[in-house]
Every structure is written in C-alpha cells, then in structure tokens.
Amino acid sequence: MIKVWGRLTSSNVQKVMWCIDELGVPHERIDIGGPFGGNKEPKYLAMNPNGLVPTLEEDGFLLWESNACVRYLSAKYGAGKLWPNDLRVRGDADRWMDWQLTTLAGPSTVIFWGLVRTKPEDRDMKAIEAAAKKLNELWTVVDKVLATRKFVAGDQLTIGDIPMGIAAYRWFNLPVQRDRHPNFEAWYGRLTERPAYKKNIMNPLV
Ligand SMILES: N[C@@H](CCC(=O)N[C@@H](CS)C(=O)NCC(=O)O)C(=O)O
Structure with a gap:
C-alpha cells in the first residue's frame, strides 16, 4: 500500500495526490x-x-521530491496514460515538469506567499505585481503551445500537466491582473472537469 506523507494544502503534495487519483x-x-x-x-x-x-x-x-514521485508513480501505474510510451511525447511532458520548477515556481511563489501567507499590511505589492507581469509572459508561452493540442504534451493528460495545472489553479484563483490567454484558459477549463483535479486541487488556498 502506498503512503503519502503530507498535508493536502501543499502544492507539492497536491501533485502526488492528483497523480494517484488519476x-x-x-x-x-x-x-x-x-x-x-x-x-x-x-x-x-x-x-x-x-x-x-x-x-x-x-x-x-x-521517495521525496514531488516531481520524482509523479514520475515514479506514472511510470509504474500509468504507462501509456500519464506516462507516454512515445519517448518524444514523454520528453515533451517531462520538459514541462522541469519548466514549472525552474521557471514558473519563482514568480508563482512570490504571488502565493504574498497574497495568501502574508498579512495585508506586510505585503510587498511591487514584488507581487512584478511576479504577475512575469507570469503573464510565461503563460503566453504555454498559450501558444496549447493552440494546437488539448494538453501540454498532446491530446491526452500526461505528467507534464500536473505541476503546471497546480500553478494554473493558483493563478486563476488569486487576485492578480491576468492578460487574456484563450488556449491556456481552455486547458485550465478542461482540468477543472477532471474529478481528481476537483478533489485534490480545487480547494481553498491557505
Ligand atoms: N522540491 C520539493 C519541495 C517540497 C516543499 O517545499 N514542501 C513544502 C510544502 S509545498 C514544505 O514541506 N513546507 C514545510 C511544511 O509544510 O511544513 C518537492 O517538490 O517535493
């Protein structure tokens, strides 16, 4: 029996739980x-x-490191589903997991900690606005990719959507200035229809 140690309000725990329920x-x-x-x-x-x-x-x-846990579980239980058999599709999906950690996580964390975990009087609104501007640019990259596919690595949900989808929930549910990104918004809409996303991700941000 698999045991996951961690509170569900953690975005990193959410990655593993969403994967497990998918x-x-x-x-x-x-x-x-x-x-x-x-x-x-x-x-x-x-x-x-x-x-x-x-x-x-x-x-x-x-095993620790949330993305490594998602890869392990998907390789073991999700071959041909979350874990694409085609190596190029898998490479593509894998890339988005790394991009979330190396590129999206920085500005996402500034916004989440600033608006959720910091008292209003202590907030650095300039830093939050700069992070939102950066994220609008980054989501433009995703929006372009999603013009030709339903999910980040093709027309099926893969490991690549998991870390990105959690960052997207925070983006759409915090009071920030969001530019229009129609393909990105449509992808987020598709995620919100999935029972495992509803259960593990669509919860109050605390
Ligand atoms: N790179 C690690 C980061 C893990 C991490 O920073 N977890 C946070 C929650 S998102 C944590 O444990 N914070 C301390 C706590 O919850 O008490 C991973 O992806 O698993």
Whole structure:
C-alpha cells in the first residue's frame, strides 16, 4: 500500500495526490507539515532529511521530491496514460515538469506567499505585481503551445500537466491582473472537469 506523507494544502503534495487519483492507485495519506507539524521530528527526518512534504512510501521504498514521485508513480501505474510510451511525447511532458520548477515556481511563489501567507499590511505589492507581469509572459508561452493540442504534451493528460495545472489553479484563483490567454484558459477549463483535479486541487488556498 502506498503512503503519502503530507498535508493536502501543499502544492507539492497536491501533485502526488492528483497523480494517484488519476491512476486510481490504492493509497493512504497522512497529514504532516504546516499546521499539522511533525515534519522536523527525527522519525520523519529519517524518511526525508529535508523535513519537507511530500514523502512517498511503498513497502519500505522511500521517495521525496514531488516531481520524482509523479514520475515514479506514472511510470509504474500509468504507462501509456500519464506516462507516454512515445519517448518524444514523454520528453515533451517531462520538459514541462522541469519548466514549472525552474521557471514558473519563482514568480508563482512570490504571488502565493504574498497574497495568501502574508498579512495585508506586510505585503510587498511591487514584488507581487512584478511576479504577475512575469507570469503573464510565461503563460503566453504555454498559450501558444496549447493552440494546437488539448494538453501540454498532446491530446491526452500526461505528467507534464500536473505541476503546471497546480500553478494554473493558483493563478486563476488569486487576485492578480491576468492578460487574456484563450488556449491556456481552455486547458485550465478542461482540468477543472477532471474529478481528481476537483478533489485534490480545487480547494481553498491557505
Ligand atoms: N522540491 C520539493 C519541495 C517540497 C516543499 O517545499 N514542501 C513544502 C510544502 S509545498 C514544505 O514541506 N513546507 C514545510 C511544511 O509544510 O511544513 C518537492 O517538490 O517535493
């Protein structure tokens, strides 16, 4: 039985849980981190020395780094679905996972922490506006790709959509100035119809 250690309000835990529910893999999730605490205790640090969530546990096998967990689960349980068999499609999907971490995560974090986890009087609105401007540019890149396909790596949901889709939920549900990106908006609309996205991602941002 797969165990996922981590609170569902974490975007990184959400990646793993969305993936698991898309694949219909039996699992258990244990709340840890954030208000639940426990992630700096020796027992947890022995599983994940970073003291961060998520950690995946499967019959004694331990894995941390959310994107690595999504890749592992998809390769094992989602071949031909979330994990494309065609190596070029898989490379394309994989690229979007890296792009989320290296490129989208920075400005997304500025906006999320600024607007959700910082008191109004302490907010750096200039930094938040600059991050929103940067994200409008970055979503333009995605919008162009989605002009010719339903999902980021083709016409089927893949590992590439998972980290990107979580960033998109935050983008569309925080009060920022959003430029029009019709293809990106249509893709987000398609994600919101998926039961696993509804259940794991479409929750209040805290
Ligand atoms: N690169 C790691 C980052 C993990 C991470 O930063 N997790 C955050 C939540 S999104 C965390 O554990 N924060 C401390 C806490 O929740 O107490 C991953 O993708 O898994």
